Amino acid sequence: MIEYENLFKANETFLKDYSEIFQKTLNSGWFILGKNVENFENEFAAYIGNKHCIGVASGLDALIFSLKVFEFKEGREVIVPSNTYIATILSILHCGLKPVLVEADIRTYNIDPFKIEEAITPKTKAVMVVHLYGKCCEMDPIISICKKYNLKLIEDCAQSHGAKYKNKMSGTFGDVNAFSFYPTKNLGALGDAGSVNTDDEKIATVLKSLRNYGSEKKYYNERVGYNSRLDEIQAGFLSVKLKRLDEINSHKRKLAAIYLKELQDDFIKPIIHPDFFDVWHIFNVRHPKRDDLKDYLLKKNIKTEIHYPIPPHKQKAMQVIIEGEFPISEEIHNTTLSLPISFFHTEDDIYKVVEVMNRF
Ligand SMILES: Cc1ncc(COP(=O)(O)O)c(C=O)c1O
Numbered sequence: 001m002i003e004y005e006n007l008f009k010a011n012e013t014f015l016k017d018y019s020e021i022f023q024k025t026l027n028s029g030w031f032i033l034g035k036n037v038e039n040f041e042n043e044f045a046a047y048i049g050n051k052h053c054i055g056v057a058s059g060l061d062a063l064i065f066s067l068k069v070f071e072f073k074e075g076r077e078v079i080v081p082s083n084t085y086i087a088t089i090l091s092i093l094h095c096g097l098k099p100v101l102v103e104a105d106i107r108t109y110n111i112d113p114f115k116i117e118e119a120i121t122p123k124t125k126a127v128m129v130v131h132l133y134g135k136c137c138e139m140d141p142i143i144s145i146c147k148k149y150n151l152k153l154i155e156d157c158a159q160s161h162g163a164k165y166k167n168k169m170s171g172t173f174g175d176v177n178a179f180s181f182y183p184t185k186n187l188g189a190l191g192d193a194g195s196v197n198t199d200d201e202k203i204a205t206v207l208k209s210l211r212n213y214g215s216e217k218k219y220y221n222e223r224v225g226y227n228s229r230l231d232e233i234q235a236g237f238l239s240v241k242l243k244r245l246d247e248i249n250s251h252k253r254k255l256a257a258i259y260l261k262e263l264q265d266d267f268i269k270p271i272i273h274p275d276f277f278d279v280w281h282i283f284n285v286r287h288p289k290r291d292d293l294k295d296y297l298l299k300k301n302i303k304t305e306i307h308y309p310i311p312p313h314k315q316k317a318m319q320v321i322i323e324g325e326f327p328i329s330e331e332i333h334n335t336t337l338s339l340p341i342s343f344f345h346t347e348d349d350i351y352k353v354v355e356v357m358n359r360f
Pocket of ligand 1 (some may be wrong): 058059060061063084085087120129156158159180181192193194
């Protein structure tokens with residue numbers, strides 16, 4: 001059986017270091033907002049190239065706080081891709097704002113930068129981009145639009161740790177940038193975790209307060225905050241893994257290169273362009289008989305996943321909230337299939353998947 005993911009196997013090489021940091025944290029007796037969080041925040045800010053990293057409890061919270069800091073009035077609009085994981089859209093709703101969905105570019109699966117401008121209204125306050133599957137969005141035109149209309153730019157980097165556009169790291173383009181460290185991510189913790197990264201000191205101060213009951217000074221509450229702190233133990237694990245994130249990403253790039261070279265052309269493969277340094281959180285192909293292909297592979301002992309089977313605008317929870325038709329997004333959701341590409345997979349595993357797929 002070639003599994004799609006196995007988090008024990010993907011973490012096996014880190015176990016000794018995890019045990020050491022766990023024991024050290026236990027011995028320290030300091031479990032909330034201590035040295036591990038501070039160290040990880042400094043290390044991750046330096047890795048991405050931000051002045052500040054604020055550790056929070058999840059990627060969803062990171063996105064919510066990325067919007068909260070701007071204190072937009074209720075009902076203001078945020079532009080967001082129609083082709084994303086539901087969390088991006090939920091964060092906008094949780095802030096009392098209106099998500100305005102913009103279709104994806106069918107070649108990149110990311111927001112189509114040339115459809116953003118027509119979605120802008122006098123109520124638009126921000127653009128939230130998502131670097132889906134580990135490929136950056138086409139940032140130049142998006143940045144120009146944000147400047148032209150004076151919109152805040154927020155990056156959802158949940159799937160793009162270490163991905164680059166024109167040699168610049170994802171997480172360095174936006175005013176505020178949100179990361180998830182959900183266990184399956186390229187930089188994944190052993191539980192829920194996230195961070196918000198920014199270069200702006202004032203924003204960083206507000207974010208620190210938001211995650212900690214709205215308090216900048218113990219027992220003094222300046223704003224209506226949350227309890228959403230990055231856990232000391234998870235921060236310790238993340239520091240262990242961050243040291244080898246480049247190795248994780250280059251392993252995934254090596255596996256992706258095999259798929260790209262060896263898979264027959266009747267599978268629609270992700271596009272490759274020198275502007276994009278992809279980190280392959282997900283490697284997908286598209287095929288008109290996606291469900292048959294998935295069943296066929298399972299019968300041959302190869303597990304795959306679908307990211308995602310139902311587009312956000314078709315979710316029950318969004319029924320009365322999201323208006324509009326999004327045929328490109330639906331086409332992606334109906335045809336996409338994610339292939340095995342975890343840190344524990346070997347090149348041989350991938351050659352086996354390719355060999356079976358090419359006989360479909
Ligand atoms: C694109 C995207 N945004 C946001 C999130 C939310 O992250 P979390 O699961 O850590 O809350 C995820 C993760 O699952 C994601 O894939």
